[in-house]
Amino acid sequence: MQALAFERVGVRGLDEFWDGAAAIDFQLDGAAGEVVDEILQKLIQARQSEGL
Secondary structure, eight states: OHHHHHHHTTOOOOHHHHHHHTTOOOOOOHHHHHHHHHHHHHHHHHHHHTTO
C-alpha cells in the first residue's frame, strides 16, 4: 500500500517492486493467504487502472 501511495504523489522507480510483488510467497495458509493475495492483486489492479 505504501508503494502505491508513493507513486500517487509522484515517486517513480518502483517498477521492480511491482514486477516481483505478485510472485512473493508469504507462506500463509488458509484465509490469511487468501486475504493477502486478494489485497495484493487489488493494489496491482489499482496501480494499473491509474496508469502508474
